[in-house]
Amino acid sequence: METTLILFKPDCVQKRLSGEVLRRLEAEGFTVRGLKMMHLSDAILREHYAHVADKPFFPEIVRFMQSSPVVALALAGENVIARVRDLLGPTDSTAAPKGTIRGDFGENKMVNMCHASDGPETAAAELERFFAKGELF
Numbered sequence: 477m478e479t480t481l482i483l484f485k486p487d488c489v490q491k492r493l494s495g496e497v498l499r500r501l502e503a504e505g506f507t508v509r510g511l512k513m514m515h516l517s518d519a520i521l522r523e524h525y526a527h528v529a530d531k532p533f534f535p536e537i538v539r540f541m542q543s544s545p546v547v548a549l550a551l552a553g554e555n556v557i558a559r560v561r562d563l564l565g566p567t568d569s570t571a572a573p574k575g576t577i578r579g580d581f582g583e584n585k586m587v588n589m590c591h592a593s594d595g596p597e598t599a600a601a602e603l604e605r606f607f608a609k610g611e612l613f
Contacts, residue, residue, distance in 0.1 A: 479509055479612070480557045481602040483591040484547035486540060489513075493581055494547050497590065500563060500577060501551060510550035510603075510612040516541050523605060540586055548606040557599055560592045 482501070484494050502508070521538050522529055528537070551560065565572030569582025569589070582588040593599035603612065 477552060477554060478556045478596060478599065479550055479552040479603060480560055480593045480599045481591075481606055482549040482551055482560060482593075483606070484549065485587070485589060485591060486542075486544040486546060487583065487587045488581070488589045489544050489547060491581065493589070497577055497581075498549070501549075501560065504553070504559065504563065506551045506553035506556055506560075508549065509552050510607050511547065512607075512611070513545045513547050514606075515545050520605065524602070537586065550603055550607055550612050557593055557595060561594070564588075564590055564592055 484497060488494055488497060498508075498511075516524075518538065521541055525534065525537055528534055553559070563577060565576025565578040565582075567578075567588060568585045569578040569587070570584060572579035572582060572588075574580060577590060578588045593602050
């Protein structure tokens with residue numbers, strides 16, 4: 477049993493698709509362990525996107541990710557990390573097949589509905605970053 481982090485990005489929230497995305501994820505039999513809406517600070521974004529913080533496009537990521545609240549979701553299930561990533565489709569929404577979340581609702585590589593952890597170590601670090609002790613059930 478794994479737990480992963482999914483962020484419903486500003487485009488998901490602004491298009492009022494958070495419920496639809498959550499419905500699709502729960503329909504797969506996953507269990508919600510934590511769910512909250514939040515504004516992302518500069519500090520949390522620097523930490524979360526540390527791997528690209530020195531790139532010229534980083535300020536654009538910050539502007540986008542702060543353009544509205546996001547929804548942080550902790551989701552548990554058998555092989556949940558890989559299965560969620562399959563449900564989302566490729567990061568580049570233009571390459572995502574119809575029937576995937578990004579293929580149905582995303583626009584491009586950044587405006588792509590959701591972020592999802594890419595492995596167990598990443599998931600553990602991201603869950604700790606976005607959820608305080610006592611917020612996961």
